[in-house]
Amino acid sequence: MWPYSKALESEYNDVKERHLLIAKNLAGAFERYYKDVTGVLVILNDDIDKESESIKTIFKSYGYQSVLEVSKKGDVLNCLSIRETICQTKVSPHILELAIASIKKDQIVLSTVTEDKSMNTGPILLGLKEKGDNFIIAYLSTDYIVQMGKKVAFGKKGHAAVVDQEGNVLAHPLDSWIKSRKNISKVSAVQKMMSGQTGVEIFYSPALKDDMIAGYTSVSGSNWGVMVPQPVSELKNKAKSIDEMAMYVLLLGLGLALLITIPISFLLINPLERLSSVIRAIGKGRNETKIEFNTSKIMPLEIRELKNGFIKMMDKIDDNNKSITRLAYTDMNTGLPNRNYFYELINKSFDKMKKNNQKGALVFIDFDGFKEVNDTHGHRAGDELLSMFAQRLMKHFSFSNESKTTSIYDIECLHDAVPARLAGDEFVILFRNISDKDEIKRKVEELFEDVFIEYTLYGDVKLKLSGSAGIALFPKDGDKYNKILKSADMAMYSAKAAGKNTIKFYKA
Numbered sequence: 001m002w003p004y005s006k007a008l009e010s011e012y013n014d015v016k017e018r019h020l021l022i023a024k025n026l027a028g029a030f031e032r033y034y035k036d037v038t039g040v041l042v043i044l045n046d047d048i049d050k051e052s053e054s055i056k057t058i059f060k061s062y063g064y065q066s067v068l069e070v071s072k073k074g075d076v077l078n079c080l081s082i083r084e085t086i087c088q089t090k091v092s093p094h095i096l097e098l099a100i101a102s103i104k105k106d107q108i109v110l111s112t113v114t115e116d117k118s119m120n121t122g123p124i125l126l127g128l129k130e131k132g133d134n135f136i137i138a139y140l141s142t143d144y145i146v147q148m149g150k151k152v153a154f155g156k157k158g159h160a161a162v163v164d165q166e167g168n169v170l171a172h173p174l175d176s177w178i179k180s181r182k183n184i185s186k187v188s189a190v191q192k193m194m195s196g197q198t199g200v201e202i203f204y205s206p207a208l209k210d211d212m213i214a215g216y217t218s219v220s221g222s223n224w225g226v227m228v229p230q231p232v233s234e235l236k237n238k239a240k241s242i243d244e245m246a247m248y249v250l251l252l253g254l255g256l257a258l259l260i261t262i263p264i265s266f267l268l269i270n271p272l273e274r275l276s277s278v279i280r281a282i283g284k285g286r287n288e289t290k291i292e293f294n295t296s297k298i299m300p301l302e303i304r305e306l307k308n309g310f311i312k313m314m315d316k317i318d319d320n321n322k323s324i325t326r327l328a329y330t331d332m333n334t335g336l337p338n339r340n341y342f343y344e345l346i347n348k349s350f351d352k353m354k355k356n357n358q359k360g361a362l363v364f365i366d367f368d369g370f371k372e373v374n375d376t377h378g379h380r381a382g383d384e385l386l387s388m389f390a391q392r393l394m395k396h397f398s399f400s401n402e403s404k405t406t407s408i409y410d411i412e413c414l415h416d417a418v419p420a421r422l423a424g425d426e427f428v429i430l431f432r433n434i435s436d437k438d439e440i441k442r443k444v445e446e447l448f449e450d451v452f453i454e455y456t457l458y459g460d461v462k463l464k465l466s467g468s469a470g471i472a473l474f475p476k477d478g479d480k481y482n483k484i485l486k487s488a489d490m491a492m493y494s495a496k497a498a499g500k501n502t503i504k505f506y507k508a
Helices: 002-043 053-061 093-102 143-150 175-180 188-194 232-259 262-283 301-329 339-355 370-377 379-396 437-451 481-497
Strands: 064-070 076-081 123-131 134-141 161-163 169-171 199-205 210-219 224-231 360-367 417-423 426-432 454-457 461-464 467-474 503-505
Touching: 002 053, 002 064, 002 123, 002 134, 002 143, 002 199, 002 210, 002 224, 002 232, 053 064, 053 076, 053 481, 064 123, 093 123, 093 134, 143 161, 143 169, 161 188, 169 175, 188 199, 188 210, 188 224, 210 232, 224 232, 262 301, 301 339, 339 360, 339 417, 339 426, 339 481, 360 370, 360 437, 360 481, 370 379, 370 461, 379 417, 379 426, 379 437, 379 454, 379 461, 426 437, 437 467, 437 503, 467 481, 481 503
Parallel strands: 467 503
Antiparallel strands: 064 076, 064 134, 123 134, 161 169, 161 224, 199 210, 210 224, 360 426, 360 467, 417 426, 454 461
C-alpha cells in the first residue's frame, strides 16, 4: 500500500503542476488573442463598406466573417463582407438583443458565444463597439479557440475546455457541445474560473462520467475560463501498476534472500554499501552516476549487471532530462525556439549588445494567405508548410539540431541570427551586430529569396509561399522585448497593407 499511496501522491502533484501550467499558457495565448481581435476593430473607417482589401485581409486573418453597422432597430446601414457573404438588410432579433445587452460605453467587447442560423455562421462571438447613435457588430468565428483547445490532449481522456464569460463551451473534445454551445456553469471549477480564480480541483464530469482533476484559470480581460482536466482513474491505474511492480520486486527479493548464504553476503556487503552511498548522493541532488567498486569474476553476475544497469539507467535519466528541457524550449511543429525560450534568448542578446554598444534588429515575418492554405488544403498541409519553411530557415542560417557547435539553443553562445516561431504563421528573427539599415535590409532580402519559394507538400501539392516582414531596430525602436516586438509587429502590418510580399521598417 505504501508504494501505491506514494505513487498516487506523486501523480497528483505532477498533475497539479503540469495541468495548471498548461491552463495558464493557454490563458496567456487567449488573452493576446482577445486583445488582438478587439483591437483590430479600432482601425475601421467611418464608411466600413468602403474599406480597402488590405483591411478585409486583416479581419479575415483574425477569423471575422462580416462587419455590420446597425441601428438600434436592427437595420443594417453599412456592411463589410469579409468572406464574400451576402450582406444582410436586418440582423436577427436574438443577435440584436445580445448586442444591446453586451455592448459597453466607450469600450470594444466580445459577447458570449451565439449563432446566427439565418446566415449559417456556426458558433460565433460578436465584436461590439458604439458608433454614434448606432453600433458596430462584427461576426467572429470561434475556429481559432477550438483549434487551440484541441491541441491539448494527453493520456486517454486528458483535454482542454474553454468557456465564455457565462460558462458556455467555446472549445471541448465533444464537438456536439461546441455546436450546441453547452452551458457548464454548474461545474464548480467553471464557477471559480468565471469569478477570476486560478487553482486545481477535483470534480465530477457528466460528459466523461468520471471524476476529473483539473487545473483552471481565467483569461484576463475577457472573463473566459480555461480548464485542463484529466480522469482521476488514469492516475489511479498508473499508481496501481507501480504498486504491482513493487510487490513483484518485494517477492523476488524475499526469494533471493532465502538462498543467500553467509559467505556470499560478505561478498555482497561492500559493493552494495557503495551502491547505496551513490543512491543517497543522488537523492540529495548530486548527479553522481559512477559506482566505484571492482566487478571481479567471483562476484555474482547479478551484482555486476546491477552496476552496469544502474549506470545506464542514470545515463538514460540524464538524456531524458535533456530531452524534456529541449521540448520545453522548442516549438514541436517547426523545431525552432518557442515564444518563451525566444524571450530568454532575446533578453540575453540585448544584455550583450548593450554591454558591447552594438546594434541589432528584430524581423517579424508573417506568411501571406496562410489561412487560405489551411482552408484549401487542410491543416496537415499547413503544418507541413510551417515545418518545411522552418527547415529552410535553419538551413539558411546554417543551424542544426544535431551539432552543439551550431545549435540554435545555446544561450551561452549566442549567434548573430536567432530565429523563432511565436504562433501560427508568425516568425521572428533577431539579428545581432548590424551596422545600418542597408545591411539588415540586404540580409532580409537574401533570406526572402531563400525561403519564400515554391514548396511541394504531401500529395504533390505545390504552393508558392510569400510573406511580409516588419523590421524594428535595436535600440532605436526599442531596447526591451515587448517594445521592439510591438514595433516590428506594427511594421509587418504596414508591409501587409502595402501589398504583401513586402519589407517595411518601423516608423514611429
